[in-house]
Amino acid sequence: MTDLDSTRPALLGADLSRTYRLPRRSPFEPGAIRTAVDGVDLVVPTGARLGIVGESGSGKSTLVRLLAGLEAPSTGTVHASGRPVDARASAVSSRWFRRETGIVFQDPVASLDPRMRVGAIVAEPLRALRVEGDHRAMVAAVLERVDLPADAADRYPHEFSGGQRQRIAIARAVVHRPRILFGDEPMSALDVVVRARVIDLFRSFVDDLGATLVLVSHDIGVVQRLCDTVAVMSAGRIVEHGPVSLLDAPTHEVTRALVAAAPTLP
Ligand SMILES: Nc1ncnc2c1ncn2[C@@H]1O[C@H](COP(=O)(O)OP(=O)(O)O)[C@@H](O)[C@H]1O
Ligand SMILES: [Mg+2]
Numbered sequence: 001m002t003d004l005d006s007t008r009p010a011l012l013g014a015d016l017s018r019t020y021r022l023p024r025r026s027p028f029e030p031g032a033i034r035t036a037v038d039g040v041d042l043v044v045p046t047g048a049r050l051g052i053v054g055e056s057g058s059g060k061s062t063l064v065r066l067l068a069g070l071e072a073p074s075t076g077t078v079h080a081s082g083r084p085v086d087a088r089a090s091a092v093s094s095r096w097f098r099r100e101t102g103i104v105f106q107d108p109v110a111s112l113d114p115r116m117r118v119g120a121i122v123a124e125p126l127r128a129l130r131v132e133g134d135h136r137a138m139v140a141a142v143l144e145r146v147d148l149p150a151d152a153a154d155r156y157p158h159e160f161s162g163g164q165r166q167r168i169a170i171a172r173a174v175v176h177r178p179r180i181l182f183g184d185e186p187m188s189a190l191d192v193v194v195r196a197r198v199i200d201l202f203r204s205f206v207d208d209l210g211a212t213l214v215l216v217s218h219d220i221g222v223v224q225r226l227c228d229t230v231a232v233m234s235a236g237r238i239v240e241h242g243p244v245s246l247l248d249a250p251t252h253e254v255t256r257a258l259v260a261a262a263p264t265l266p
Contacts, residue, residue, distance in 0.1 A: 004081035004100070010180050010212035011044040011067050016076035017236075018062050036062040037073070038236030046081070046179075049206065049213040051223030051244065053258055054233030060216040061184050063233065067214060068182045069097050080180070091128075099129050102173035106185035108165035112157040118143070118168055119153030125176045142171045146201060163194030167201065174205045181206060183215040187222055199225055220247055220262040232258065 017039055024031040037059045044050050044067075052060050065071040067078055072087040079085065085097055102125075105111045112121055119139050126135045143152050146167035148160075157165055166186065173181065183202065187195040203226055206213050217223050223230055224244055232240040232255045240252040250256045
């Protein structure tokens with residue numbers, strides 16, 4: 001464990017920007033610059049459940065990669081419980097932060113190594129993060145929590161359905177008991193029934209771990225079910241940020257458009 005200050009915000013992003021240079025269209029011109037995240041200030045208090053919504057291309061995934069230390073910002077800083085997060089740090093010096101965090105992405109097929117057995121996939125963070133204890137038992141316990149069959153650890157990802165694979169990805173994200181859980185559209189590739197189960201799993205793990213949640217979703221209903229606060233992004237900026245109830249009576253035009261476009265959930 002690290003000497004993190006739990007009275008500090010779980011995550012603090014200050015003046016975060018991320019630009020990308022697009023491929024050049026001709027050898028005589030430099031590639032254009034695309035600003036994916038544009039001067040975002042964001043405080044995520046410890047224990048908060050933040051949903052990030054916004055139209056496609058508004059910068060949600062980029063912001064999450066910056067907050068999760070997967071990518072370095074072009075400007076600005078990220079702090080976790082008061083400690084600077086450096087995406088360029090070595091595996092050893094960033095281990096404290098990896099230990100604190102777990103991430104689930106949209107596509108469970110792309111995020112699971114097809115050549116590894118499920119048990120090894122889920123155990124990997126325990127090994128990489130030098131977590132103490134009986135890894136085999138920890139893996140078995142978490143696979144059971146996500147409702148996978150008892151022999152799942154010995155099988156390969158392709159032997160499972162899309163929903164089961166996303167549950168494997170969740171198991172891997174939480175096996176080391178992180179205090180911050182990130183999701184980038186973790187339910188989007190799933191059909192409605194499976195999605196509901198995955199939402200429940202997310203909630204139960206966040207509850208159990210007492211974790212802070214940062215969840216990107218273009219699905220307003222998912223955010224309403226899982227989050228207590230919401231940040232609305234447009235063109236790389238946060239245009240509205242507040243209690244999730246603001247989605248019930250949106251005022252900002254971007255938020256209004258998102259809510260109007262959302263399918264009504266049963
Ligand atoms: N690696 C990259 N290279 C170039 N452009 C990128 C890259 N990642 C994201 N972008 C661009 O940045 C903008 C924001 O993308 P993204 O964060 O993926 O948005 P969202 O998740 O809200 O759909 C988009 O215009 C996207 O094309
Ligand atoms: Mg995205």
